[in-house]
Amino acid sequence: MSEFKKYKVFIGDKFVDFADANLSVASSAVLYGLSVYTVFPVNKTEKGLAAFRLKDHFKRLQESSHIIGIDKFNDQWTYEEFTKKVKELIELNNVEEDVFIRASVHVDEILPGTRSRNLSTVLSMFIYPNTSIVPRDGCRLKTSLWRRVPDTSIPARAKVNGAYVNSVLAKQDAIDSGYDDCIFLDHNGHVSESSAANVFIVRNSTLITPDKSSDLLEGINRKTVLEIARNLGIKVEKRLVDLTELYVADEVFLCGTSAYISPVFEVDSRKVGTGEHRITTKIQEAYLEATHSSDSKFLEYL
Numbered sequence: 001m002s003e004f005k006k007y008k009v010f011i012g013d014k015f016v017d018f019a020d021a022n023l024s025v026a027s028s029a030v031l032y033g034l035s036v037y038t039v040f041p042v043n044k045t046e047k048g049l050a051a052f053r054l055k056d057h058f059k060r061l062q063e064s065s066h067i068i069g070i071d072k073f074n075d076q077w078t079y080e081e082f083t084k085k086v087k088e089l090i091e092l093n094n095v096e097e098d099v100f101i102r103a104s105v106h107v108d109e110i111l112p113g114t115r116s117r118n119l120s121t122v123l124s125m126f127i128y129p130n131t132s133i134v135p136r137d138g139c140r141l142k143t144s145l146w147r148r149v150p151d152t153s154i155p156a157r158a159k160v161n162g163a164y165v166n167s168v169l170a171k172q173d174a175i176d177s178g179y180d181d182c183i184f185l186d187h188n189g190h191v192s193e194s195s196a197a198n199v200f201i202v203r204n205s206t207l208i209t210p211d212k213s214s215d216l217l218e219g220i221n222r223k224t225v226l227e228i229a230r231n232l233g234i235k236v237e238k239r240l241v242d243l244t245e246l247y248v249a250d251e252v253f254l255c256g257t258s259a260y261i262s263p264v265f266e267v268d269s270r271k272v273g274t275g276e277h278r279i280t281t282k283i284q285e286a287y288l289e290a291t292h293s294s295d296s297k298f299l300e301y302l
């Protein structure tokens with residue numbers, strides 16, 4: 001697992017050894033979790049390595065920075081410059097396998113107090129193994145006793161490091177209780193998402209996912225799944241979802257870069273449907289093609 005430490009890391013304006021890619025203990029990133037980030041896959045295709053939906057990942061990084069007020073990143077980086085650094089990172093490290101890259105914008109200003117605007121920022125990118133955060137052949141979820149941070153407190157729409165304490169609390173609670181991951185409810189009691197993945201259910205052949213106002217991260221794979229479903233002629237609904245709809249759903253699955261498309265077999269000690277994941281399997285297959293095949297319908301995303 002520590003094998004990835006062999007890879008050079010991009011930080012600031014240079015590529016350095018893993019051990020040298022550090023931030024000060026007195027930086028806002030460390031003191032307040034003031035960094036925004038994204039994780040994207042780089043996969044092997046017939047025509048070489050390809051990042052999936054890099055433009056969307058960069059846009060979300062910009063939007064997260066904009067929401068939090070980390071304005072210098074958006075002034076300093078364009079998509080073209082960002083892509084160039086991603087390519088250099090991959091080439092420099094002779095990557096030959098499927099990997100994840102975590103790109104973060106850190107506020108590295110020393111002791112500025114609790115503010116965000118007009119502070120020094122640094123972009124970092126490191127490569128690490130593409131291991132899934134849940135078992136990909138089926139997982140068990142527990143409704144969390146912790147609620148999802150509301151848009152009015154720390155917006156889940158912004159992928160900000162500090163907010164992940166919310167995810168850590170919920171995931172650890174689920175693990176402590178013998179489950180693989182959690183289901184977060186929002187403050188109105190509707191289903192939001194998992195600790196680090198979006199959630200979908202299937203009822204009567206309709207694919208349903210909580211809408212964007214349920215305090216969730218606007219997942220890039222959520223968007224991909226919705227596009228795949230429409231392409232396959234599957235009816236789609238984005239709306240409020242009650243917890244008990246998960247209990248009576250025919251299928252439930254999680255989706256996200258690090259969760260892939262993973263079927264859910266159990267929620268709060270209740271088996272999901274018959275255990276057969278017919279629509280989930282179709283979406284899994286199309287997703288694999290979209291992320292790995294240079295002859296997919298979604299080629300523009302590679």
Ligand code: PMP
Nearest residue numbers: 196197198217219220221256257
């Ligand atoms: N929700 C949360 C809270 C996440 O951390 C992630 C992972 N980035 C997702 C959803 C899925 O997002 P994506 O599809 O962009 O990886």
